[in-house]
Amino acid sequence: MLTEKELKEYCAGARENYLAHISIDCVVFGFHEGLMKVLLLEVKDEGEWYLPGGFLLKKEPIEMAANRILKERTGLDEIFLQQFHVFGDPDRSKQHFDMYKDMIAPEENWFTNRFLTIGYYALVDFCETNPAPDQFAAKCSWRDLNDLPELKLDHALILKTALDTLRLQLNYQPIGYNLMPKEFTMPELQKLYETILDKKLDRRNFQRRMLGFSILTRSDQPRKGGAHKAPYLYSFDLENYKAALTEGFKGGW
Amino acid sequence: MLTEKELKEYCAGARENYLAHISIDCVVFGFHEGLMKVLLLEVKDEGEWYLPGGFLLKKEPIEMAANRILKERTGLDEIFLQQFHVFGDPDRSKQHFDMYKDMIAPEENWFTNRFLTIGYYALVDFCETNPAPDQFAAKCSWRDLNDLPELKLDHALILKTALDTLRLQLNYQPIGYNLMPKEFTMPELQKLYETILDKKLDRRNFQRRMLGFSILTRSDQPRKGGAHKAPYLYSFDLENYKAALTEGFKGGW
DNA sequence: AAATCAAAGTGTATTATAGACACAATTGTA
DNA sequence: TACAATTGTGTCTATAATACACTTTGATTT
Known part of the structure; x- marks a missing residue:
């Protein structure tokens, strides 16, 4: 959880730099020791986790924003990224930022705005990544796809949709270049x-x-x-x- | 082209009711006399055409907005709709609303904001539709897919992407229920x-x-x-x- | 050094699906 | 009643998907 000062500064900066009502969330898939992994962030002081995400600079192309966000989380450039769906339920973020209601008026709080989030999924080489948390997270780490913690907001839905899309993709596209090391058996x-x-x-x-x-x-x-x-x-x-x-x-x- | 009064009223209303920076564009496919048709609107006093589209009310689910927009254009309810891509190039609408620059300051003009547009494609029964123009259009009508007029903005790209998606879809989903009459040979x-x-x-x-x-x-x-x-x-x-x-x-x- | 084990390499027979292709049946018109 | 146009249907062939078993290799154990 942020301090009041941090929060207010963040909100002021966000309003100035980011396009309102739009966010980006990324489902980053990796593969290691025979297990499918997903990159997640753990909320400070809570047991909850969320997907790597962020906002769109006012003049930034969407794809570039997704790349920027993932570079910050993984250290990787030129990631295989694919837009797959927009999630825009009006209630999708309701009550998830109640914790800040005593620090800042809701109309001042960037996070209580309605956001449509553009879902991207990414395939990366597990061994090449250097997971780094953002300022709201205590840590950023790989989690097993079949042993996931509880996810904030609608991130469980986003993750499931990404996985479904990936499986469909398997039927008409090659896959693996971005998930495997250079050489493999x-x-x-x-x-x-x-x-x-x-x-x-x-x-x-x-x-x-x-x-x-x-x-x-x-x-x-x-x-x-x-x-x-x-x-x-x-x-x-x-x-x-x-x-x-x-x-x-x-x-x- | 709108009068100054109409434009200013529209912009004020839009700012009040719609979510900023988001729009929806729909590629409506129909099928008639052996030809693939697309529903298009012709800009008042210009030779240009554009896709049926609109904005998202501040608390409206995306899908509902797409349905609302299409009901206004076609008279149809419960249309087969599929979200297929978000188009968000920062320059996608640049210069397309220059014509209004003497009427209203750019910062007051709703249309000169940056918009990310969510693309939906729809399949409808040609014979059931009653095309109706919106307030910016002189008319709303079906055009042959293989004889398209010039399209405004990036609408040609949106249309092409919709068509590509539809063709892909054909490989793993049935199609036709929404495009054909009840009985057919x-x-x-x-x-x-x-x-x-x-x-x-x-x-x-x-x-x-x-x-x-x-x-x-x-x-x-x-x-x-x-x-x-x-x-x-x-x-x-x-x-x-x-x-x-x-x-x-x-x-x- | 020989035996063993676990994983990897390889081939074939069968079945299902996709593609090419030709002729017979029906209906209205000349 | 012959004709033209369109529809209905069947078969053969090639290709792709599936099921399935034995051999090879290299390290480890005895």
């Missing part, structure tokens, strides 16, 4: 798909299909040092990968 | 698909596939009176149709 990539989809896939069919997309390059050297047969290393063929991103996988009609 | 439905996709489809394969979705009911009576063999009439099986809408057609993974 086929079983590791399969684990990513299994984790996102939350179901087991057949090893052989997965490999055949994935190779059929022609977005993978197999390295000459297998990965040594594991306790078993050395698996081949793959990397994404960026050219074909990007082509697949824009063209999609299956014609349908 | 298989060739008519095929024409709809061909028009949306802008390509020819095979009659026999189309029929087989479409019937495979189990969303159609064949009527006992064929349509008589045509100059040739009487085609069967079909209607959508609403229960299965809605199930297909939520579940999607093909598993993918």
Whole structure:
């Protein structure tokens, strides 16, 4: 919780710099040790968590704002970002900022305005991130997707919608370049798909299909040092990968 | 073009009732005589056209605003509506309201604010609509999708994005219930698909596939009176149709 | 050094789906 | 009654999806 001085300064600054009524919330997906992770922030002095988010500078393009916000939270630039939905229920933030009602008049409090929030989801390489809290958070950290804490506001809905969108996306776009390290094995990539989809896939069919997309390059050297047969290393063929991103996988009609 | 009085009254009313910086634009698709149609408004005293749109009341849910706007333009209630993207380039409306610069100071002019516009697309039964202009338009009418006039602002981009989304949608959702009359023949439905996709489809394969979705009911009576063999009439099986809408057609993974 | 274990590599047979294609039936008109 | 236009329907083929089992490898254990 902020002090009265901090809050008032923040609100004055926000009114001056940010576009009213618009916010951005980001669902940042990572993948680590076979688990799907989401980047969350923990509210100071509370047990609650929320999604990385922020506001739009008055003359800033939306995508740029989302990038800026994520750079602040993760240290990463050029993140894979995708706008997926606007959440605008008039009551979506009701009562969530009651705690400040004795410090500042509601009409002065930036946070009691109505906000439509633009949802972005991001896919990032877990190992490359340096999570950093914003000024309302005690900490910023990765949480397991299947063991989530309670989320503030409508952030649980936003997260679910992002996940649904990601799963749909899997059907007509390649995925993984932004979530995997440079080199990876086929079983590791399969684990990513299994984790996102939350179901087991057949090893052989997965490999055949994935190779059929022609977005993978197999390295000459297998990965040594594991306790078993050395698996081949793959990397994404960026050219074909990007082509697949824009063209999609299956014609349908 | 509005008079100075009209403009000032509009701006004062807008500031009082609407949420700042947010607008809604709708791409309304219809289908008639084998042609894809889009509902457009023609600016008074100019040759330019724009998409049906409007603003969000301060306490109104977004979807409700989109419905309200479309009811005003088409007379229809309960329209199939889908949010598909937010357009928020800071310069998207630049210079488009220069014509009013001598009437009102820019800071007083509602229209020179920055707006993020939430794009919705709608599918409606062409024959049921009663197009009605808004107060900035000389007329509201259906235009052929493949013979469009020049559009104001970034409305050409919005329209194109809507169309792309619709085409994608075709791959995993049924479509047609909102675009076709209650009863229709298989060739008519095929024409709809061909028009949306802008390509020819095979009659026999189309029929087989479409019937495979189990969303159609064949009527006992064929349509008589045509100059040739009487085609069967079909209607959508609403229960299965809605199930297909939520579940999607093909598993993918 | 040999046996063992766990994970990875690979292939084939079957089934379902998509695509190409041709002929017969119906209706109004010439 | 022949014709033209349109609709209805079936089959063959190619491709893609699925199910399924054995072999290979490398480290670890005995």
